[in-house]
Amino acid sequence: MTGNQQGSLWRRWDPHIHAPGTLLNDQFGGNGSIDDYLDAIEAASPSLEAVGVTDYLTTRCYEAVAAAKHDKGRLAGVALLFPNIELRLSIETKKSKGINLHLLVSPDDPRHLERLNHFLARLTFEYKKDKYTCAPADLARLGRAHDPSLPDDEAALRAGVNQFKVDFRQLRSEFEDSEWMRANSLVAVAGSSTDGTAGLQTDNTSFAAIRQEIEGFAHIIFSSNERQAAFWCGELGATKHDLETEYGGLKPCLHGSDAHCIADVGRPDLGRYTWIKGDPVFESLRQACLEPRSRVYIGPLPLELESPERTLASVKTSGAPWLLDSGMPLNPGLVAVIGARGSGKTALADLIAHAGGSKLPSNGNDSFLVRAKQFLSGVSVEVEWSNSDQSQSQVGKTPDDDPEVHYLSQKFVEHLCSAEGIDDELIEEIQKVVFEAHDPSARLEATNFNELLEERVGDTRRQRTYLTEQLDRISEDVLAERTRRAELPGKKKALEVLHSRLMTDKNNRDAIVKQGEKERAAYYERLQEEIDRRQRKMQNAAKRTQRLVHLAEQVQRYEADILPRLTNQLQSEYGSLALSEVDWAEFKLIFEGSPTDVIARHQKNNAEMINRLQTADPDAPATITSTADQLRNVALATLKDQFDKVSTEIGIDRQNAQKLKMLNTRISARQLEIEKAQRDIDLFEGWSERLKELVRERSEVYQQYFELVLAEEKILEELYQPLSAKLTDTGGSVGSLRLNVARKVDLQLWASRGEELIDLRKIGKFRGRGSLAQMARILLLSSWETGTAAEVVHAMSEFRKQYDQAIIEQANAESGTPEYQQWTLDVGRWLYSTDHISVTYNFEYEGQPLFQLSPGTRGIVLLLLYLALDVNDHRPLVIDQPEENLDPRSVFKELVYLFRNARARRQVIIVTHNANLVVNTDVDQVIVATCVRDKEGNPPKFNYHAGSLENAAIRTDVCEILEGGEAAFRERARRLRISHI
Secondary structure: OOOOOOOOOEEEEEEEEEOOOOOOOOOOOOOOHHHHHHHHHHOOOOOOOEEEEEEEOOOHHHHHHHHHHHHHOOOOOOOEEEEEEEEEEEEEOOOOOEEEEEEEEOOOOOOHHHHHHHHHOOOEEEEOOEEEEOOHHHHHHHHHHHOOOOOOHHHHHHHHHHHOOEOHHHHHHHHHHOHHHHHHEEEEEEOOOOOOHHHHOOOOOOOHHHHHHHHHHOOEEEOOOHHHHHHHOOOOOOOHHHHHHHHOOOOOEEOOOOOOOHHHOOOOHHHOOEEEEOOOOHHHHHHHHHOHHHHEEEOOOOOOOOOHHHOEEEEEEEOOOOOOOOOEEOOOOEEEEEEOOOOOHHHHHHHHHHHOOOOOOOOOOOOHHHHOHHHOOOOEEEEEEOOOOEEEEEOOOOOOOOOOOEEEOHHHHHHHOOOOOOOOHHHHHHHHHHHHOOOHHHOOOOOOHHHHHHHHHHHHHHHHHHHHHHHHHHHHHHHHHHHHHHHHHHHHHHHHHHHHHHHHHHHHHHHHOOOOOHHHHHHHHHHHHHHHHHHHHHHHHHHHHHHHHHHHHHHHHHHHHHHHHHHHHHHHHOHHHOOOHHHHHOOOOOOOOOHHHHHHHHHHHHHHHHHHHHHOEOOOOOOOOOOHHHHOOEOHHHHHHHHHHHHHHOOOOHHHHHHHHHHHHHHHHHHHHHHHHHHHHHHHOOHHHHHHHHHHHHHHHHHHHHHHHHHHHHHHHHHHHHHHHHHHHOOHHHHHEEEEEEEEEOHHHHHHHHHOOEOOOOOOOOOOOOHHHHHHHHHOHHHHHHOOHHHHHHHHHHHHHHHHHHHHHOEOOOOOOHHHHHHHHHHHHHHOOOOOEEEEEEEEEOOEEHHHOOHHHHHHHHHHHHHHHOOOOOOOEEEEOOOOOOOHHHHHHHHHHHHHHHOOOOOEEEEOOOOHHHHOOOOOEEEEEEEEOOOOOOOOEEEEEEEOOOOHHHHHHHHHHOOOHHHHHHHHHHHOOOOOO
């Protein structure tokens, strides 16, 4: 096979160089100048690999240079030499110059000079009622007719060339009638304002139509003007569709040195060299007409990838002569691996990926390296990078955590695009791209998406958790208040019973006392009440003292453990802030005052109060005439002595004395019960206001929760903003991909929990499964999904107004039972639950959510991520059969665009059976895989050969191997009026 195995590479062309002997404006210096001319071309820097030798109306200069190359071995580095015939049209610019038009002719046909001169001879010029052809003899005859005084044939020829002007319409007609010219030549027109079509631009646009005809007829524009180049590529002032409609398609702008002297040979002004990506063959010029955006560049150096050092230059195997022992050079752009089934295409992809440290399919026979394991012992894969670095990987080696090659195997793509892969790996891949879309300075030192997400929404989610706990606590408090409301009448009735029983006990005690001892009995009762009062106070004080001891223990525990732990937790959570120990010391949590001093003071006060209750006034007497107030000043011991003394003085026998003691004890207990019951009633009677406050608080907390939900939505929108902006700004298929941050509501989860609390068999609004969900869908779903926090609270309020009573009527617990109390708690928790609502994001493609897309369309989205959006990943990307599950129209419409643009920033290697992914992407290198089966037990012999699309043998392989290959070539050429060879 001829040609370069590495495929299409940037090479310097000069399509427009005159040579010594050029028929007009020859400044080369006469005899001997041809060698100087050849020396100048050979010494050109950067080196010239393709040269168009130019002369006016004849092939004479081209023939002289071609003979020097063929006969004398000159221009060894120039692989392509072709004739450039410069014509001057009869149409003049506003500067009175004829429009220059060029015929660039392929030298591939051995008879190309004969055929070209035959075509030129068909062009005619009329002068003084005589017709002259564009042939050397007739041109000389024209010269003599114009100036009979010319001394020789050479002078006559030059004069004739200067006078011969080509009629544009005749040229176009003859060109279109000549099948050979259409198949073997390209038309270029000068774009300058001096002798090009820009010179037809006038204020009254009177030449606009003819200018459009000329430019529409041409395949190439000779111009180095950046604005013209952008225009003819559909990037400035006109779209691709405009150019195809009005001018027959996009057109490359080429620029040559247009040298008329030795000093200018290969030296265009300002270093505006023409670079064409392709082999140094004429077919590359045709490809440049088809793909001017990616195949042509004018400048000091050719276009390069953004990270050229990260491209693979070659791959080979050691220890497996049946595989890749001779190695395979790789193009830094877009590479397509083709071949029949079983020819070794995936084997090559696996080897490249393995050498780059990528993970390969590990299930069964998914990977060539797994299937051929028995033949690969001791085999290693070697790669050379474009910066001359080399790396070697033993087959079977564990993949790298950070591979240098990104591999999308066929099975990996199939899995990510299946229903099983949609919720995990595919989303994870999307998250990787989202993360990479952030400028490194905006990543908050996160190393992956989840870390960045936690940095941004962690606090918000923790607050939501806290509010959820608050809602749960409020539900418990609501239940407690409703329980108090239900129990209040019973409490009051029980208090009445206690009072009644206390009165009975007192009456029974009075009945025991002897007649005539009423005064002493009243004194006895006063003593008992004062003793009971003091003992209750002393008990309360003792209880308070014990609580103070417990509080002191808690303070000690907080100071020694809990507060330092909270500080440590803060320090651990926000350690990335890199605060110093001195800084963190400022965060030390301590009690503002001195709890120990407060507790000690209250303990002292308690002790003093107990002492006062016991001692009072040690000298104060207690007599039968002492009032209740006076008894308050008597020592407790004195009171007890008086009580014991009076109990014997009131004149009761031993049996009644025992009974009296029992009644006194019971009266004291009754009074304690009455006091406690009264405190409970006082507490219970405030249930209404407290319940209102709790309902208000619950609504506020519920609203706060959804305010945090909205805050998280905003944070997520900000998190995805870089990618969203890219989706908006990027055209083509990427524009069909949209990212939405939204609330995800699991209505069925919420409704099913509610149905567990409702007796669906009872007649009512919620009879039968599904009715609750339907009502919630009407009143709650919209606000849950898109409403503001206030709208969510309002919707819940309306739902409860309409359905609270219905829920109670269909309770699955009997009112008044402990189960019913639990039921009311569970209902409150359910109504205001939040775990069925989450903030999430969803990708849509052409208006359809990702999870609703077909596997094939998900494949498009996956490739959008890697080819169009993941712009920060410059690693080589290897994809095995990206067209899987896609119809041919989708491949052409979606994938071709993606691959064509992706190669500008990263090396892409695809294994494919699809002709569109080879031809219409204009791949830079085609690797053709073939396989020869050996006898049983031996591995097959894999063979790989490669080249560019401009290589005729490679085009033949594409047409023979890929279904529709021939049609793809012809259709692409037909659209742009370029012959398919």
